[in-house]
Amino acid sequence: MRLADQKEHAERYSALPYVLKNSALEKGMHFWDRWASFNTAFRRVLPEGEKSLRAYIDIEKTLSDRSGKAVGLEFGGIGSAVFAEFTPHCFKKTAGIALSDIRNRMRSDPTMQDDERNHSVIEGNIFSEELYDDIADWLGKDKVDLIFEKMILGTKTVPIEPYAVGKVLSKWYAMLSDNGLMFVEIPSGLEPVFREWKTMIDTQYKDTIEVQYSEYPAFRLRKLPGAPAEMPLLPARSVRAISKQK
Numbered sequence: 001m002r003l004a005d006q007k008e009h010a011e012r013y014s015a016l017p018y019v020l021k022n023s024a025l026e027k028g029m030h031f032w033d034r035w036a037s038f039n040t041a042f043r044r045v046l047p048e049g050e051k052s053l054r055a056y057i058d059i060e061k062t063l064s065d066r067s068g069k070a071v072g073l074e075f076g077g078i079g080s081a082v083f084a085e086f087t088p089h090c091f092k093k094t095a096g097i098a099l100s101d102i103r104n105r106m107r108s109d110p111t112m113q114d115d116e117r118n119h120s121v122i123e124g125n126i127f128s129e130e131l132y133d134d135i136a137d138w139l140g141k142d143k144v145d146l147i148f149e150k151m152i153l154g155t156k157t158v159p160i161e162p163y164a165v166g167k168v169l170s171k172w173y174a175m176l177s178d179n180g181l182m183f184v185e186i187p188s189g190l191e192p193v194f195r196e197w198k199t200m201i202d203t204q205y206k207d208t209i210e211v212q213y214s215e216y217p218a219f220r221l222r223k224l225p226g227a228p229a230e231m232p233l234l235p236a237r238s239v240r241a242i243s244k245q246k
């Protein structure tokens with residue numbers, strides 16, 4: 001994305017209502033927060049029997065033994081509200097990645113509370129290499145335990161180009177720790193490719209990568225110990241064949 005386009009998109013997002021810019025994990029402060037929440041977006045990709053995103057991720061449960069050491073990232077959002085709803089101090093640090101840090105333009109600026117929780121906002125474009133240098137500096141030697149991406153209208157800026165999206169997801173996957181979790185909203189138009197990808201993972205990597213897919217469309221990925229270092233993607237010829245069928 002060119003810098004001028006990046007600025008224009010950033011302006012467009014700053015005009016959205018706050019619930020769509022800084023969504024809650026589950027509750028938020030108002031009833032409409034639940035409608036826009038991460039729980040609403042991702043509860044369909046939780047393992048059978050799990051009813052709540054927060055309870056499933058909870059540091060005492062899925063991310064057990066990471067309490068106080070966990071690292072979380074939201075791609076495509078400032079992440080202030082979503083990480084604020086977890087048990088205090090379970091994360092060592094968290095960050096939101098957005099085109100622009102809009103916190104000081106919000107009705108109630110969350111920067112002070114974010115600083116107390118060791119939450120930062122990193123400005124950048126998920127398709128640019130510089131952003132990943134900034135994230136590497138922020139991470140140091142740490143790996144990431146939890147990744148969210150719920151860009152909503154933000155996915156309109158995502159090129160509907162399976163290779164570009166696959167490349168970005170591979171970068172996120174490489175950052176994940178053993179047992180790390182990734183919750184991703186799929187850009188519309190790419191559902192057939194992701195459906196086929198899920199089948200490939202289930203067939204070839206079912207003991208080391210857990211993927212749950214929903215027609216929302218979204219998926220949950222859990223990188224189990226022994227998972228390949230690089231994210232397995234569909235061969236180019238399969239992607240071409242699926243794209244031709246559309």
Ligand SMILES: C[S@@+](CC[C@H](N)C(=O)[O-])C[C@H]1O[C@@H](n2cnc3c(N)ncnc32)[C@H](O)[C@@H]1O
Binds near residue numbers: 013078097098153154
């Ligand atoms: C509609 S808001 C959603 C915010 C948040 N994820 C939520 O669910 O409340 C879209 C967000 O995506 C970010 N965004 C859009 N395109 C992006 C890109 N290419 N790289 C990084 N962030 C992007 C915008 O800066 C904005 O914060």
